[in-house]
Amino acid sequence: MSQLEAVLAKIDANLDASLERLFEFLRIPSISTDSAYKDDCRRAAEWLANDVKALGFEDAGLRSTGGHPVVLGHAPKPGKRHVMFYGHYDVQPVDPLNLWETPPFEPRITTLPDGRKVITARGACDDKGQVMTFLEACRAWKEVTGSLPVGITLLVEGAEEDGSKFLPEFVEANKDELKSDVVLVCDTGMWDGDTPMITTALRGMVYEEVIVRCANRDLHSGLFGGGAANPIRILARIIADLHDADGRVTLDGFYDGVPETPTQVLEQWKGLGLTEESFLGPIGLSIPAGEKGRMLIEQVQSRPTCDANGVIGGYTGEGAKTVIAAEASAKVSFRLVGDQDPEKISAAFKRHCEARIPADCSVEFVKHKGSRAIQLPYDMPELTAARTALQEEWGKAPVTLGSGGSIPIVGDFKRTLGVDSLLVGFGLDDDRVHSPNEKYDLKSFHKGARSWARILARLAE
Amino acid sequence: MSQLEAVLAKIDANLDASLERLFEFLRIPSISTDSAYKDDCRRAAEWLANDVKALGFEDAGLRSTGGHPVVLGHAPKPGKRHVMFYGHYDVQPVDPLNLWETPPFEPRITTLPDGRKVITARGACDDKGQVMTFLEACRAWKEVTGSLPVGITLLVEGAEEDGSKFLPEFVEANKDELKSDVVLVCDTGMWDGDTPMITTALRGMVYEEVIVRCANRDLHSGLFGGGAANPIRILARIIADLHDADGRVTLDGFYDGVPETPTQVLEQWKGLGLTEESFLGPIGLSIPAGEKGRMLIEQVQSRPTCDANGVIGGYTGEGAKTVIAAEASAKVSFRLVGDQDPEKISAAFKRHCEARIPADCSVEFVKHKGSRAIQLPYDMPELTAARTALQEEWGKAPVTLGSGGSIPIVGDFKRTLGVDSLLVGFGLDDDRVHSPNEKYDLKSFHKGARSWARILARLAE
Structure with a gap:
């Protein structure tokens, strides 16, 4: 039995124990955007630091930022490649709570109607489950060989769901300590339940809130309707x-x-079988809603988008109230690609709004996020290593594709540390990330750990 | 001292006691649209029935409808004109509660910066305060002369703010009992704080709710944005x-x-001095928002209008959530004039919505209200009587004008009972009807009662 085979066997044998560990982690409600959970965030960070101390990260501990602490640890391996693993221990809020079928912080294994076993909890996928796939791979390597196959720096933050507000300055302030050859990120998805994926591009984002104010109070539409x-x-x-x-x-x-998008890439995408039926069918839709003349896969992958994420104004209770509201507001976000400039787009959005405001009304803006899109190089040796490892684990070549989501810190790693990131994750489209009843397939968790064990072996070559 | 002078003096002398009575009435939170207040609505009805039993309405009591009960009582006066007084004891919801400077159901007298004394409470104007102006006039007549000057039927309903849903069938079922020569309604406003007004037209209304449904659940805009x-x-x-x-x-x-609108009426309106400054200034606006090429007074009086009264969808909490909502909804109302057909307009609105719904999405409608506009005859003898009485009380000729508001039951009185309505009220544009901090000027309350005492005297001639 080769060393790698022994490591993979160890992961299989450890599965129950590794689920126990993940469940402990998931029981901590580390919601970063709500200050009521500040202590829980710290508790999650401490739990994680304790767990990894035995894996070769002897100095693992909490480091202060302007917000929640980061977990940082180092396991050097002289003569080998040094990688930095990035993930996050914070999770999304759980509202609307009444739509959860089981309590969000009481993780359990359930079986879906199609027979898949899944881990259900807030953070099961995003990102606690994904982080633990990497750590379980490290644990198996350490248990079988006594050490890790490559040098590793572990950086797990606690504010990704809050826009990673303080991480860029932390990276800047500690750039010597964070030196590495490549960053490994586990916060993305698979192509489908059987096909692994390496994400090679991330869309950027502009997220704005606009508040329109008219009269100085709510009005009766019978008296003022037509005039106000x-x-x-x-x-x-x-x-x-x-x-x-x-x-x-x-x-x-x-x-x-x-x-x-280059013609040969479009041709490759045509062969992927992402159809209206396969992609929109499961969410109850059938007609691509994006730019006319673009394939659905372009609409969700390579084209910039705009969505209103929320709107509220006037009377929204039961029944009828004949009111003209004093104000109304909306949250609007844009996903960016290529070289789109978030500042310019933010400014253009404000001009768009202001041009539609009557002279006696006013508008206020609240900016929530702004980040550029990221394109990772296709010729990274680490990309080839990961591709081979994933093919060996899943028996299928991984898809390399852009992602519709945004992980802005990847841009900071490149700008500040000069290092590219390799994005490998095991989430699925039906994981209900950011929604009630978030889940992570047991297969994703188990084979995810096996995948990282293989990738680490390839990176050690 | 004439009989009428003695009655007016009695109203003056009774002012403090009449305010006490009104405050008792205002303390009952009779919100008709919220079933949590069902018992309070009944309590308000019972309070009112008890109060009027001594005024000549010996049989006054509660009568069942499909919803909240109506208060009904009769005080016949053979040989004299018989009038029916209509008002409502229910009030609007109070949200947003945090904008109230004093609790909505703890009435009090406060002084405005301009020196006016006002009664502040939900329902102070709409319609408890207005109803009590009529009853205090009746009380003074009864106390001074031992009886009322004309025959009166009192009909005070409890669901006007909920569209008077069950009142038309009640009127139909009791049309012999509700026979009268004219209906008196006190649910409208003055021209300004010194100038009384008789409302001679009411806009009709269509009130629709539209719910747009897309995906079968909330989506992550990073994964589905651009496609869904x-x-x-x-x-x-x-x-x-x-x-x-x-x-x-x-x-x-x-x-x-x-x-x-006939040219001579437009010319008359031009003389009324309703300007952008006088009408829109107090609500913080300056530009008429209605049809271009129409005077502001036309926009709010004689032209039909459309307003979105509420809208909600997606994430409306603090911060940013990158969600694509499964559904979004709006409440939209139309004010009708002339012969506009509410059914046709409701159908046209539905076609308008359906034409904008993609084939894989759906739309649902909830109808809240539908009523035609009403024009009252200019040659009613009761109109002349009221005009004279108001001129005597206020020292100024009353303005006779259409109102932007809707009181659909007035149409039912005409259709079912064959009786016209005389609409006299003492509300002011700044009464914050349907808004936080609703008020009723003490002057409106006091001189309102005196006005009704005079009108009753004229109607007895």
Whole structure:
């Protein structure tokens, strides 16, 4: 039996114990965006630091930031490649709580109607389950061989769901300590339940909130209707005008810096079998809603998008109230690709809104996020190593594709540390990440750990 | 001292006691649209029935409807004109509660910065305060002369703010009992704080709720953005497209049956001094928001209108959540004039929405209200009587004008009972009816009662 085979056998044998560990981690409600859970976030960080101390990260501990602490540890391996693993121990809020079928912080294994066994809990996939796939691979290597196959720095933050606000300055302040040859990130998904994926591009993001204010109080529409400006009508115009009839975003200069996907890549994508039926069918839809003349896979992968994420104004209770609201507001976000400039797009959005505000009304903006898109190089030796390892574990070549999601810190790793990231994750489209009843397939967890064990072996070569 | 002078003096002398009575009435939170307040509605009805039993309405009591009970009582006066007084004891919901400066159901007298003394409470104006102006006039007549000057039927309902849902069938079922020569309604406003008004027309109403449904669950915009339909975007298009660039409503056939206001009436309106400054200034606005090319007074009086009264969808909490909502909804109402047909407009609105729903999404409608506009005859003898009485009380000729508001039951009185209504009220534009901090001027309450005492005297002639 080769060393790697022994490590993989150890992962198989350890599965029950590793689930126990994951469940302990999942029971801590480390919601980073809600200050009521501040102590729980710290508790999750401490749990993690304790767990990894025995794996070769002898100095693992908590490090302060402006917000929740990061867990940082080092396991050097002179003469070998040094990698930095990045993940996050914080989770999304759980509301609406009444839609959870089981309590979000009481993890359990359940069986789906199609027979899949899944781990159900907030954070099961995003990102506690994914982080633990890497740590279980490390544990098996350590138990079988006494050490890790490559040098590793572990950096697990506690504010990813809050925009990683303080991490860039932490990375900047500790850039010598964080030196590595490549960053490994486990916060992305598979192509499907049988096909692994390496994410080679991430969309950027602009997230804005707009508040339209008209009269100085709510009005009776019977007395003032027809004479007084209505903020819902103004806001509806602002949102409706963000797209033209062809589904293109209308902001000035929005498509500046958006590259055309090369023909050979489009041809490759056509062969992937991402269809209306396979992609939209499970969510109850059938018609691609993006830009006309683009394949669905382009709409969700390589094209920039705009979505209103929330809107509220006026009377929203039961029954009828004849009110003209004093104000109405919306949250609007844009996913960016290529060289789109978040600052320019944010400014164009503000001009778009201001142009639609009557002179006697006003508008306020709240900025939530802004980050550029990221494209990873196709010629990284680590990409080849990971591709081979994943093929060996899953029996299928991994898909290398851009992701619709955003992980802004990957851009900071490149800018500040000069290091590229390798994004390998085992999430699935139906994991309900950010929604009630989040889950992570048991297969993703088990084979995810096996995949990392193989990748570490390849990176050691 | 004439009999009428003695009655007026009695109203003056009774003012403190009458305020005490009104405050008792206002302390009962009779919110008709919220079933949590069902018992309070009944309690308000019982309080009212008890209060009026001594005024000549010996049989006053509660009568069942499909919803909240009505208060009904009769005080016949053979040989004299018989009038029916209509008002309502229910009030609007109080949300947003945090904007109330004093608790909505703890009435008190406060002094405005301009020196006016006002009664502050939910229902202070709409309609408990207005109802009590009439009853205090009756009380003074009874105390001074031992009886009322005309025959009176009192009909005070408990579901006006919920669309008077069950009142039409009650009127139909009791039409012999409700026979009268004229209906007196106290649920409208004055022209300004010194000038009384008789309302001679009421706009009709269509009130619809529209719910747009897309995916079968909330989606992560990073995974599905650009590919999946967004119900907020669809709803924004529906609302934005309800008006054209000139502020006209775009529904098919919307302006069918809308009469042009005669030139001489427009000329008269020009003399009334309703300006952007006087009408919009107090609510913090300055630009008429209605149809271009129409005077502001036309926009709010004689032209039909459309307003979105509420909208909600997606994430509306603090911070940023990258969600694509499964559904979004809006409440939309139309004020009708002339011969506009509520059924046709409701149908046109549905077609307008359906035409903007992608084939893989769906739309649901909830109908809340539908009523035609009403025009009252200018040649009613009761109108002349009221005009004279109001001129004597206020020292100024009353303005006779249409109202932007809707009191659908007035149409039922005409259709079912064959009786016209005389609409006299003492509300002011700054009464915050349907809003936090509703108030009723002490002057409106006091001189309102005196006005009714005079009107009853004139109607007895």
